[in-house]
Structures are given as C-alpha cells and as structure tokens.
Amino acid sequence: YVSKFSEKTPKSREIWLKLRKLTPYGVHSNWRVFEPHPLMLQKAKGSRVWDVDGNEYIDYTMAFGALVVGHANPVLLEKVKQKMDEGTIYGYETELSCKLSEVVTRRYGFDMVRFSNTGSEGTLLAIRLARVATGRSKILKFEGHYHGSHELLMVGVKPDLKHAGHPKKPRSVPTGFPYHVVPKELAENVVVAPWNDAEAIEEIMKVHGNDIAAIIMEPVAMNMGVVPAKKDFMVFLRKIANEYNSLLIFDEVKTSGMWYRGAQEYFGVKPDIMVAAKAIGGGFPFAAVLASKELLELVGPRKVPHGGTFNANPLSVYAAYVTLTELLTESNLAYTHKLSEELAKGYRDIIEDKGFEAHVVQVANKGTIYFSREEINTWRDFVLKVKWGPWYVWTLGMVIRGIIPQAMAYDEQWTISIMHTRDDIQKTLEVANIVAAEMK
Ligand code: PMP
Numbered sequence: 001y002v003s004k005f006s007e008k009t010p011k012s013r014e015i016w017l018k019l020r021k022l023t024p025y026g027v028h029s030n031w032r033v034f035e036p037h038p039l040m041l042q043k044a045k046g047s048r049v050w051d052v053d054g055n056e057y058i059d060y061t062m063a064f065g066a067l068v069v070g071h072a073n074p075v076l077l078e079k080v081k082q083k084m085d086e087g088t089i090y091g092y093e094t095e096l097s098c099k100l101s102e103v104v105t106r107r108y109g110f111d112m113v114r115f116s117n118t119g120s121e122g123t124l125l126a127i128r129l130a131r132v133a134t135g136r137s138k139i140l141k142f143e144g145h146y147h148g149s150h151e152l153l154m155v156g157v158k159p160d161l162k163h164a165g166h167p168k169k170p171r172s173v174p175t176g177f178p179y180h181v182v183p184k185e186l187a188e189n190v191v192v193a194p195w196n197d198a199e200a201i202e203e204i205m206k207v208h209g210n211d212i213a214a215i216i217m218e219p220v221a222m223n224m225g226v227v228p229a230k231k232d233f234m235v236f237l238r239k240i241a242n243e244y245n246s247l248l249i250f251d252e253v254k255t256s257g258m259w260y261r262g263a264q265e266y267f268g269v270k271p272d273i274m275v276a277a278k279a280i281g282g283g284f285p286f287a288a289v290l291a292s293k294e295l296l297e298l299v300g301p302r303k304v305p306h307g308g309t310f311n312a313n314p315l316s317v318y319a320a321y322v323t324l325t326e327l328l329t330e331s332n333l334a335y336t337h338k339l340s341e342e343l344a345k346g347y348r349d350i351i352e353d354k355g356f357e358a359h360v361v362q363v364a365n366k367g368t369i370y371f372s373r374e375e376i377n378t379w380r381d382f383v384l385k386v387k388w389g390p391w392y393v394w395t396l397g398m399v400i401r402g403i404i405p406q407a408m409a410y411d412e413q414w415t416i417s418i419m420h421t422r423d424d425i426q427k428t429l430e431v432a433n434i435v436a437a438e439m440k
Pocket of ligand 1: 064117118119120121123146147148149218222223251252253254277278
C-alpha cells in the first residue's frame with residue numbers, strides 16, 4: 001500500500017520534499033504529518049477533494065470537522081463572493097455582527113457572546129474568564145483532550161504512557177509535560193484527570209476543588225477517536241462543579257457542528273461557558289465564546305483582555321450567519337446523522353464478517369473505527385488498547401482507492417457533511433469491503 005500510495009501521488013511528494021526544506025516536516029500544522037508524505041490538495045467540491053496529481057477522493061476529513069456545510073458549498077460561496085466586493089476586513093463592527101450575535105446567543109441559549117477566529121483563541125478566552133470570575137488559578141482538564149495550541153491547555157494532551165500519571169490518583173502533571181514547552185509555573189496550574197471516571201474526579205476535587213477555576217472538556221472527546229462522556233458522568237461533572245463553585249466549560253470546537261444546539265442538546269447539561277468554532281464558520285475562521293451576561297461582562301478595557309484584528313471580520317461573520325441560519329439547520333444535521341449511522345452500520349457489518357478485532361463508535365455526524373474489541377473510555381484505553389498498525393494499513397488501503405476515511409491521523413474521526421450523499425456512503429462501503437478482504 002505504501003508503494004502504491006507513492007506511485008499515485010508523485011507530485012504531492014515532490015512538493016512536500018520542497019516544502020520540508022522551508023517548514024518543519026513540510027506541514028504548517030503538526031496534525032498534518034503523514035507517512036510516507038501528506039497529500040497536497042488542489043481543489044474541493046461537495047464531498048470530494050482532488051490532489052495535485054489529479055486523484056479524486058471522497059473526503060471524510062472535512063477540514064478536521066470545519067466543513068459540515070461541505071466543500072465549496074454553493075449557497076455559501078455565492079453569498080460570500082458577493083460580500084467580498086464590499087471589502088474583506090474593516091477593523092470595525094458591522095450590523096451583521098450584531099445580527100449574528102443574536103442568532104448565536106438564541107441558538108445556544110446564552111446572554112452574551114464574543115467572537116474570534118480559532119478554537120485555540122476561544123478556549124484561551126474561556127479559561128481566562130473563568131480564572132478572573134472565580135479568583136482561582138487552577139484548571140482541571142482531561143487526559144487526551146485537546147483545546148488548542150497554547151501552553152496551559154497543552155498539558156495532558158496526547159501523553160505517552162511513560163509520562164502519564166496514575167489514573168486514579170489526584171495529581172499535577174510533571175514540568176514541561178508533554179513537549180517541554182510548558183513552564184513549570186504554568187503546568188502546576190493544571191490538574192489532569194482521566195475521562196469518564198467520576199471516582200477520580202471526586203478524589204481530585206477533594207484535594208484541589210477550592211482552587212479549581214474551571215473544569216474544561218471536550219463533551220465528546222475527539223482527539224482520541226470518538227469518546228463521548230457517559231451521560232451520568234456529564235451530570236456528575238455539572239454537580240461537582242457547582243459544589244465547589246468551579247465553572248464548567250464545554251469546548252465545543254468540534255461538537256458545535258454536531259447538534260443544532262451543540263452538546264447540551266445531547267447531554268441535557270448546560271455549561272457555564274461554551275466555546276464554539278470550526279463548523280459554525282462554514283469553512284471560514286470563526287469562533288464564539290458564549291456565557292452569561294455576568295461572566296462575559298468581565299471582558300473589557302482595563303478588565304479581562306480580549307482583542308483581535310481579525311475578530312468578527314465581515315467575511316467570517318457573514319459565512320457564519322449563512323451557515324447557521326440556512327445550512328446547519330435541524331433537518332440538515334439530522335440528515336448527516338442518518339448517513340453517519342449508515343456508514344457505521346456498513347463498517348460494523350464488514351468488521352463482523354471478517355472477524356476483525358475492531359469496533360465502530362459513531363455519534364451524530366462523527367465516527368471512527370477502533371482497531372480493538374475493547375471499549376475505549378479514556379486516553380489510557382486508547383493508547384493501551386487501540387492498534388495503530390491496522391489503522392494505518394486500513395487508511396492507506398482506502399486512500400489509494402479514492403476514499404479518505406477520516407482525517408489522516410489515527411486519533412481523529414470521520415465527519416459527514418450536508419453535501420455527502422447516500423451514493424458516497426455506498427461507494428465508501430464497496431471500497432471498504434475490498435480493503436477489508438485484502439487485510440484479511
Ligand atoms: N478544541 C478542540 C476540541 C479541537 O478539536 C481543536 C482543533 N482540532 C481546537 C480546540 C483548536 O482549534 P483551532 O485549531 O481552530 O485553534
């Protein structure tokens with residue numbers, strides 16, 4: 001498969017070799033590293049992407065979940081193209097940023113909102129707000145949960161087992177962990193907990209609870225495949241946060257593109273602060289931090305700093321407005337869930353038929369194949385139980401036949417957009433059958 005991949009993608013390789021001399025690993029985001037080389041894409045439409053060698057793929061990466069509207073969505077692009085004639089950025093607010101603020105606060109049920117561009121910026125503001133609001137400095141986060149590329153929340157992201165602490169013991173994380181870029185003073189302010197383990201959280205809160213400004217989580221952990229919070233665990237987190245007067249933050253950078261009202265719709269639990277991003281911008285850089293008036297009014301000149309040249313730029317704002325009002329509707333999202341279920345069912349049938357040591361987890365328009373029969377509830381489970389080898393072979397086997405089955409990283413998942421079709425799912429399963437037979 002590796003040599004077939006290389007044979008099919010010589011131009012990608014050529015460009016990558018050149019790029020590698022100009023930027024580390026030949027990628028501008030670490031999550032794009034792929035062996036033997038990453039694909040270089042040229043264009044995209046609907047559910048399809050084309051690489052520089054002219055190969056066509058059915059894509060389930062959907063820009064790491066940023067494209068639930070689909071690639072080059074015609075409704076969105078037509079409108080944004082027209083908008084572009086009015087200028088790209090003003091450095092002032094617009095009437096549309098007011099309209100979008102209304103749409104977003106109503107949809108997710110919060111008093112106020114602040115816009116920025118990326119998920120990382122959103123989570124940064126969320127924890128800053130929580131620390132100022134509570135006068136506390138510590139953050140409780142979960143092992144393997146990713147909240148963006150910034151120091152504090154990088155603690156406990158994708159640790160290898162050597163560096164992971166005991167899952168049941170309240171603990172802070174060693175200095176500089178995991179990349180030796182987090183200063184000790186910062187790392188000491190982060191307590192890392194195992195996901196889906198109420199007992200461990202109780203122990204941790206007994207020790208650190210009165211210093212914890214916020215508990216931050218991905219409600220469905222999606223930087224280790226797809227690991228939803230158990231519903232009673234989520235209820236427990238809300239309760240224990242209240243008990244210790246800590247705030248609950250939902251990092252919905254990915255989940256805001258899954259349900260109309262985001263994770264609160266699925267779990268029946270409402271956070272104090274919600275960070276939405278990726279899919280709600282329809283493929284344009286856009287993030288929103290939502291909270292009560294009391295909390296968000298802490299932001300302001302000589303109060304909690306929050307600024308950004310590109311914040312609420314008219315193109316992203318318009319794209320988000322069209323996306324939320326016309327495209328990510330309840331019925332369109334329900335359609336993506338249905339296709340996602342069909343894909344999951346098809347994969348499950350193949351796994352059963354071939355007797356593979358694997359299982360599928362699917363939630364809403366996301367899903368993944370774990371090459372393990374065991375249930376995956378924590379990062380530790382993921383590292384210990386899931387086999388990387390078969391995942392890699394599987395991915396390559398699919399890619400050389402024109403299907404990118406999920407973001408090309410084994411801790412990611414598939415995203416079904418509103419532009420995927422039943423025919424796409426069928427084609428994908430036909431190819432999956434062939435690859436599975438070869439793997440067998
Ligand atoms: N939070 C979550 C849950 C994410 O998955 C990501 C990105 N994959 C981020 C935050 C960071 O978002 P961005 O890359 O837009 O900064």
